[in-house]
Amino acid sequence: MNEKELEVAAKIKSMLSENLNIPEEELDYEVALFNDGIGLDSVDSLEIISCIDSEYGVVMTGVPKEHFFNITSLTKYVVEHM
Amino acid sequence: MNKQINTRCVVTGLGLINAIGNDVNECWTNALAGKTGIDVVKSVNADECYANLGAEVECADLDKYQGVDRATKLCLKASEEAFADAAIDISKEDASRFGVVMGSCVGGVVSIENYVVNGQNTEDIRKMAISSIANHVANRVGAGGVITNVGNACAAGTIPIAYACELIRAGVADMFIVGGADAFASVPFAGFTALHALSEQPCSPFNHCNGITLGEGAGAIVVESYEHAQKRNAKIYCDVLAAGISSDAHHITAPREDGVGQMYAIRTAIANSGVDAKEIGYVNAHGTGTGKNDNAEFLSLHTIFDDVNDNLSVSSTKSMVGHCLGAAGAIEAVYAIKALTENKIPPTIGYSDEDLAVLAEKAGKIDFMPNTMKEKELNYVMSNSFAFGGSNASIIFGKQAGDVKETENDAPVYITGFGIVSPIGNGTENYIEKVKSGATISEASVKANVDKVDFDKYDVKMAFYRKLDKFSLMQVISGLEALSSAGIEIEEDKAEDYGMIIGTGDGPITTVYQFQEHITENGTKAGSAFNFPNTVYNAAGGYLSIKTNMRGYNVTVTNGAQSGMSSLCYAYNELRQNHAKFMLATGTDENSEVMERLYGQLGLVADGQAKLYGNTGMALSDGSTTIALEGAEFANARGAKKYAEVAGYGMSHAITEYGVLAGTEDSLEAAIASALKMAGIEASQIDAVYGFGDGIAEVDTVEKNVYGKLFDAKLPIHNVRSYVGESRAAAGTLSIAHAALTLSGELGDSQKAFFFGDEVTEGVADTSAYNYVLATSAADGGSYCAVVLKKA
Numbered sequence: 001m002n003e004k005e006l007e008v009a010a011k012i013k014s015m016l017s018e019n020l021n022i023p024e025e026e027l028d029y030e031v032a033l034f035n036d037g038i039g040l041d042s043v044d045s046l047e048i049i050s051c052i053d054s055e056y057g058v059v060m061t062g063v064p065k066e067h068f069f070n071i072t073s074l075t076k077y078v079v080e081h082m
Numbered sequence: 083m084n085k086q087i088n089t090r091c092v093v094t095g096l097g098l099i100n101a102i103g104n105d106v107n108e109c110w111t112n113a114l115a116g117k118t119g120i121d122v123v124k125s126v127n128a129d130e131c132y133a134n135l136g137a138e139v140e141c142a143d144l145d146k147y148q149g150v151d152r153a154t155k156l157c158l159k160a161s162e163e164a165f166a167d168a169a170i171d172i173s174k175e176d177a178s179r180f181g182v183v184m185g186s187c188v189g190g191v192v193s194i195e196n197y198v199v200n201g202q203n204t205e206d207i208r209k210m211a212i213s214s215i216a217n218h219v220a221n222r223v224g225a226g227g228v229i230t231n232v233g234n235a236c237a238a239g240t241i242p243i244a245y246a247c248e249l250i251r252a253g254v255a256d257m258f259i260v261g262g263a264d265a266f267a268s269v270p271f272a273g274f275t276a277l278h279a280l281s282e283q284p285c286s287p288f289n290h291c292n293g294i295t296l297g298e299g300a301g302a303i304v305v306e307s308y309e310h311a312q313k314r315n316a317k318i319y320c321d322v323l324a325a326g327i328s329s330d331a332h333h334i335t336a337p338r339e340d341g342v343g344q345m346y347a348i349r350t351a352i353a354n355s356g357v358d359a360k361e362i363g364y365v366n367a368h369g370t371g372t373g374k375n376d377n378a379e380f381l382s383l384h385t386i387f388d389d390v391n392d393n394l395s396v397s398s399t400k401s402m403v404g405h406c407l408g409a410a411g412a413i414e415a416v417y418a419i420k421a422l423t424e425n426k427i428p429p430t431i432g433y434s435d436e437d438l439a440v441l442a443e444k445a446g447k448i449d450f451m452p453n454t455m456k457e458k459e460l461n462y463v464m465s466n467s468f469a470f471g472g473s474n475a476s477i478i479f480g481k482q483a484g485d486v487k488e489t490e491n492d493a494p495v496y497i498t499g500f501g502i503v504s505p506i507g508n509g510t511e512n513y514i515e516k517v518k519s520g521a522t523i524s525e526a527s528v529k530a531n532v533d534k535v536d537f538d539k540y541d542v543k544m545a546f547y548r549k550l551d552k553f554s555l556m557q558v559i560s561g562l563e564a565l566s567s568a569g570i571e572i573e574e575d576k577a578e579d580y581g582m583i584i585g586t587g588d589g590p591i592t593t594v595y596q597f598q599e600h601i602t603e604n605g606t607k608a609g610s611a612f613n614f615p616n617t618v619y620n621a622a623g624g625y626l627s628i629k630t631n632m633r634g635y636n637v638t639v640t641n642g643a644q645s646g647m648s649s650l651c652y653a654y655n656e657l658r659q660n661h662a663k664f665m666l667a668t669g670t671d672e673n674s675e676v677m678e679r680l681y682g683q684l685g686l687v688a689d690g691q692a693k694l695y696g697n698t699g700m701a702l703s704d705g706s707t708t709i710a711l712e713g714a715e716f717a718n719a720r721g722a723k724k725y726a727e728v729a730g731y732g733m734s735h736a737i738t739e740y741g742v743l744a745g746t747e748d749s750l751e752a753a754i755a756s757a758l759k760m761a762g763i764e765a766s767q768i769d770a771v772y773g774f775g776d777g778i779a780e781v782d783t784v785e786k787n788v789y790g791k792l793f794d795a796k797l798p799i800h801n802v803r804s805y806v807g808e809s810r811a812a813a814g815t816l817s818i819a820h821a822a823l824t825l826s827g828e829l830g831d832s833q834k835a836f837f838f839g840d841e842v843t844e845g846v847a848d849t850s851a852y853n854y855v856l857a858t859s860a861a862d863g864g865s866y867c868a869v870v871l872k873k874a
Contacts, residue, residue, distance in 0.1 A: 020612055021548040039545025043335060046278060046611035054608070 095168025095304030137404030185238030233619025239411025272609030297404020301412030326350030330472030356485030369398025471624025499568025499710030581635030585649030642861025646814030669815030703807025732756025736864030
């Protein structure tokens with residue numbers, strides 16, 4: 001990740017931890033957020049979309065789910081669409 | 083021994099207010115005409131929200147109700163209509179056998195918003211909890227029996243009808259006003275916005291299914307025994323046959339896609355009503371207009387009725403009045419009863435010609451009543467309500483008495499396990515140790531803590547517990563401990579045998595308050611999808627059922643601090659009426675910065691160390707206590723350890739201003755008298771009391787006066803608040819747990835006690851020979867609960 005990506009990734013990680021109540025130590029940038037990973041569900045994805053929209057003005061409603069796979073994929077999408 | 087219950091329950095009064103009318107006639111005429119009440123919302127700021135529709139009530143008459151939340155105003159309006167319609171002459175009634183049970187999802191959330199936005203006025207505080215609703219109705223109509231509320235979100239309006247019939251069939255009461263109420267408010271609007279569950283167009287149940295449209299209103303129904311109705315020569319609308327109540331144990335907001343929980347509720351209602359599925363002529367569906375609900379309900383209705391009933395009509399009146407949340411079940415029950423008694427079915431509106439073509443393809447033999455009402459001879463009708471937390475309720479009304487299959491047994495009910503979360507630590511073993519070592523609370527505000535140690539002990543994974551607020555976490559941990567301590571493992575094919583009654587005074591008010599603060603600061607569009615599911619009172623019971631797979635009877639009751647003890651009475655009744663084989667009864671209430679502010683502002687919290695019976699104010703506390711309950715047969719078959727027998731209970735209400743306890747001695751005495759009578763014993767046979775005094779003079783005085791009258795001055799009065807503080811509903815259930823642990827010998831041979839002579843003195847009581855003990859609890863507004871426990 002470049003500097004910008006690292007900054008966004010760190011911010012997304014702290015948002016996930018704070019708003020979805022995930023212990024920071026469980027969150028590395030590669031861990032799968034849904035299903036067998038952290039176990040997030042559709043309600044959590046709405047919260048992620050809302051957080052990213054309000055922080056970066058990037059609308060992720062209807063975006064294919066592979067972009068929600070982990071913090072790295074979220075970061076890439078956000079940086080590309082900022 | 084099981085025996086058939088032959089008590090008929092009949093409907094004798096109706097009241098209704100919603101977006102298409104301010105009384106039953108107006109609401110009914112407009113529903114038949116297919117009039118919509120949905121418009122752009124006025125009472126909530128929907129700027130920048132993707133959807134801005136709602137079904138709001140316009141009724142200048144509501145202004146006459148002063149000093150209460152809007153939900154209570156709506157409830158009072160409908161209740162007064164039902165009361166008048168039933169032509170009850172209260173001067174000829176035994177008030178102690180007249181009760182009120184009301185359902186609500188968000189309760190006084192308009193007052194929470196007002197408090198947060200408009201200067202934190204003290205007068206808003208007592209309007210916040212759901213508890214206040216039934217209290218105000220009871221006081222208005224003069225009811226002094228079982229007064230409580232049901233907090234099962236969008237099924238909350240249906241369950242009170244079922245509970246009232248159960249209590250009438252148990253012989254506890256003759257008559258009830260039941261129903262539900264919810265007001266249009268920012269918290270649910272923001273919450274459903276965050277979940278993207280609101281439709282941009284008027285909701286379109288079983289049709290476009292793009293989401294719900296929120297509404298508001300209230301429904302009220304007078305239910306009484308047939309004998310009572312006959313005796314007072316009442317006009318009878320119909321019989322209430324039977325209900326089915328279940329839990330999905332699946333997801334906190336979404337229904338099971340396979341409809342298993344809904345179908346269990348519907349099938350139970352049909353079976354216990356003693357009717358055949360082919361005899362149901364009309365179902366007022368839950369039909370919210372979300373894809374998830376409508377698909378599951380569509381599947382449930384087709385699965386149950388296809389092949390056996392080719393004359394079924396189904397409609398969703400939500401298409402006109404919106405989704406009125408905790409009022410929905412009551413409003414829709416009134417519509418179902420009107421349909422039954424007038425042989426007219428209201429439509430589901432909003433179908434275009436194209437929609438009708440699509441409907442024709444998928445409806446099968448079910449008539450989904452698009453756009454226009456129809457006349458049809460009806461004998462039996464059903465109303466369905468499903469809710470957050472996986473809560474399902476279905477109820478059947480009949481023109482005839484039917485062949486109701488409700489039964490009761492007379493087997494002893496035993497306490498067989500405990501779960502304790504408290505400020506002095508978690509777990510029953512820990513509690514016993516702390517009590518034996520004389521633990522005391524020295525701060526004016528104390529809080530329980532639930533953490534990774536507890537989660538690991540009961541194998542609660544992070545993916546699960548991270549979703550829960552503290553209120554739900556405390557409940558889940560105490561519930562899991564109670565199951566573990568009772569030695570219960572739930573088998574998949576018997577999951578419906580296991581139920582729970584959650585009791586809470588303040589519910590998740592902390593979470594609701596924080597949600598409100600967030601949207602006040604950031605706008606209605608900025609509600610948290612993550613936090614919203616935790617704003618409903620039955621979230622805790624929903625999570626516990628998901629974690630345990632307990633799919634049976636699941637109700638959250640709320641009427642102040644006595645809710646914990648009244649949950650035990652409720653659960654006892656379910657076991658006696660064979661609605662479950664095993665029940666958890668719980669009390670859970672939370673302390674937080676928010677609660678410290680609210681109770682502090684009311685002047686109820688001690689300045690320093692609280693002293694019970696010392697006029698200091700209380701030590702504000704929190705926690706969750708869960709009790710495992712089961713009948714003798716089930717307990718014996720599995721060799722369960724019996725800690726105590728529940729020998730009797732009593733519930734009563736004083737007709738006094740909500741928030742006041744002073745001068746309500748008669749009500750406490752009545753609750754105790756009922757409990758003693760049910761236990762078949764005299765006051766002189768009581769060996770000790772587990773009381774409710776908490777250091778607030780008004781509370782303690784009632785207790786001192788009543789025990790002084792009923793009992794010898796040497797009678798030991800124990801009080802769990804000595805050890806854990808005033809944890810409200812949790813303390814009520816803990817009193818039961820503590821008493822049972824005393825009777826079984828777990829707490830040793832002696833305990834500290836108070837003695838109510840001329841002065842209150844403290845000492846030590848020999849507990850080794852206790853045989854019968856009494857536990858009591860109280861709520862603001864003069865509701866009391868008393869339970870007699872017997873050594874097992």
